[in-house]
Amino acid sequence: MKEVTINTMTYNETGNSEQNSEAFYEQFIGAIDIPFYTLNAEGxxxxxxxxxxxxxxRSPLLGNDLWNNEFELLNPDGTMLEIAASPVAVCFxxxxxxxxxEVIIVxxxxxxxxxxxxxxxxxxxxGKLKGIVNLLEDVTAIRQAEKKIREYDQHYNTMMNSVEKKIEERTRELLRRIEEQEKNEERFHRMVEEVEDYAIILLDKDGLIQNWxxxxxxxxxYTEQEIIGKSFxxxxxxxxRKNKVPQTLxxxxxxxxxxxxxxxxxxxDGSRFWxxxxxxxxHDSKGALxxxxxxxxDLTERxxxxxxxxxxxxxxEFRNTELEQFTYVASHDMKEPVRKIQLYASHLKSSPHNQLDQRSSDFLDRLMKAAVRMNNLIEDLLAYSRTTSVEENFVPVDLNEIITEAAASYKEEFLQKEVAFVAGSLPMINGIPFQIKQLVDNLINNALKYSDPTRKPIIKISGKIVSEQSVPNVPHAGNDKYVLISFCDNGIGFEQEYADKIFGVFQRLEVSSETTGSGIGLAICKKIVQNHNGYIWAYGEKNNGARFDIYLPVLKVKES
Known part of the structure; x- marks a missing residue:
C-alpha cells in the first residue's frame, strides 16, 4: 500500500479514496472562507x-483572462501601484x-x-515554474474599523462630537468545484501548508484532531506532535467545557x-485570543457524516x-443625555425670574403713581428689552435641548407644504421689506414634521435677519435629487439618494472662513449692533439635519449673500 503525505495529512491511495477524493477536497475547500486563485506560467x-x-x-474567464485584467491596484495610502511592483508580479x-x-483592489x-x-x-x-497560487486576506473591515477608531479618538478628545458606528464585514462562503483533481489537490495542499493567519483543522466524527x-x-x-489525536x-x-459549548457546536x-x-x-500557554x-x-458520496x-x-485586535x-x-451617550437634561432644567428654572423681571418692570412703567424722570424711564426700557432678549434666549436654549431624534416620530414629509406654510407665516415681514421669495418643487422625505418646520423657519428668519438694508431682499429655495457621491466632505458607503435643498439670499453674507463657526451654540458674527438673535438658530438647524441623517453646509461672501445647502435622505418608496 502506497502512502502519499501532503502537509501533515496522510492518506492511503486505495480504491475507496479515489472514489471519495474529489468530493472530499471539494467539501474541504468549501468550508474555507478565504479568497484564492491559481495562475499558469503565462499569468x-x-x-x-x-x-x-x-x-x-467580477468573474474572470478561466484560461483566457490574465490575473491583472480589468484591475487597478493601489498602495495602502491610495497612490497608484505599478503592476511590476505588485505581489504577484514580484512572485513571477x-x-x-x-x-x-497589502494592496488596494479597485x-x-x-x-x-x-x-x-x-x-x-x-x-x-x-524546478520549472508551473504557475502561482495566491491567497487573499480581505482586511477591508479591519482597515475601516481602524480608521473609525482613529476618527473617534480625535472627536473624543475634542468634546466627543460624534462617534462613527463600527464597521464589520464577514467574509463570504461557498467555493467552486475543483475541475482538475490531481493538479488542484497538489495546489490545495500547498496552499494549506503556507497559510499562517488561519487555523485550518480536520476533525473526525468525534471531534478528534486529524491534521494541523x-x-x-x-x-x-501547539505543535503537530502535541495535538494530533486530541479533542478540539x-x-x-x-x-x-462545563457548559458543553464544544459539543453544542x-x-x-x-x-x-x-x-x-x-x-x-x-x-x-494559557493566554486567551478572540x-x-x-x-x-x-459527508461522503452517500451522505454519511x-x-x-x-x-x-484570530480577531483579538478587532x-x-x-x-x-x-x-x-x-x-x-451618557454625557450627551446629562448635558441635555442639564440644559433643559437650567433653562426652565431661569424662565421664572425673567418673567418676574418683566412683570415688575412693566408695572413700574405703566403705573400712574410712579413719576420717573427721562433717564430712569430709559433705563427701565432697556431693562424690559434685556428681559425679552433673555426670555428669547432661554426659549431657544429649550428648543435646542428638545431637538432630538426619535425613530418612531419619522413620517413622510412634504417639503413643498412645509415651505408654503413657513412663507405664509412671514407674509407681513415679506410685504414690509418687499421680499422676493421664490421656491421650487421639492420631493418627499422621511422626517419629523415639527423639526423640519423649525429648520425651514429658522433659515427663512436668518435670511430676513441678515438682509442688506440697501437692497430688496431675495430668498430662493431650490431642490433636486442627487447621489450620495455628490454629498461633499463625507465618506460614501452606498448608493443612496439625497434631496439637496439650497437656501440662497442676497443679504450681507459672511466671510467663508466662518462657515463652520456659525453653526455653534451662541455663535453670532458681529455684523451689526441692530441685528438681534440668540446665536442658537443655526445650531438648531444643524442638529435637526443631523437627526435626519443629513448634512448641512454654509457658503458665503461678505456683502454678497449666503447659501445653505442641506442634504436629506430621499423617502424610499416600498415596493408592493
Missing part, C-alpha cells in the same frame, strides 16, 4: 473560488513567495477592497451543516477595538 487564471470572485466584484519575476504585502464598480496578498510559486520536479497546519500552530501554540475541546475554557454542524461562533479561546470559528460537516473542518481566525468603541459610545 492566466486557471482556477478561482467564489470568495475571490466576490472580492474582485523573482520566483519566490511574497508574503503579507473593483469594476469603483469600490475598493484592502487585501493582504500571499502569492506562492509552484514548480514541477525539474502552520496557522493553527501560530494561533494556538482543549481550545475552550473550563467554563465553556459540533452537534449543530452535524445537523445543520455548519456552525459559526465567536468567543475567547485558550492557547497552549476567535472567529466556522465548523462545517463533511465523515468528519468536520474547523477554520479559526475585538479589543470593538470593545473600546462601544465603551466610548456608551460614555458619549
Amino acid at each position: 492566466k487564471l486557471t482556477f478561482y473560488n467564489e470568495a475571490a470572485a466576490d472580492l474582485w466584484g 519575476r523573482e520566483r519566490r513567495p511574497v508574503t503579507g504585502q 473593483r469594476p464598480d469603483g469600490s475598493r477592497r484592502h487585501v493582504i496578498s500571499h502569492p506562492q510559486p509552484l514548480f514541477d520536479n525539474d 497546519n502552520r496557522g493553527a500552530e501560530k494561533i494556538k501554540g 475541546e482543549i481550545f475552550y475554557s473550563e467554563e465553556d 459540533i452537534r449543530k454542524a452535524a445537523t445543520e451543516g455548519k456552525a459559526t461562533t465567536e468567543g475567547w479561546r485558550i492557547r497552549k 476567535g472567529s470559528i466556522v465548523i462545517t460537516a463533511l 465523515i468528519g468536520f473542518t474547523k477554520v479559526t481566525r 475585538k479589543i477595538a470593538d470593545d473600546k468603541l462601544k465603551s466610548y459610545s456608551a460614555e458619549l
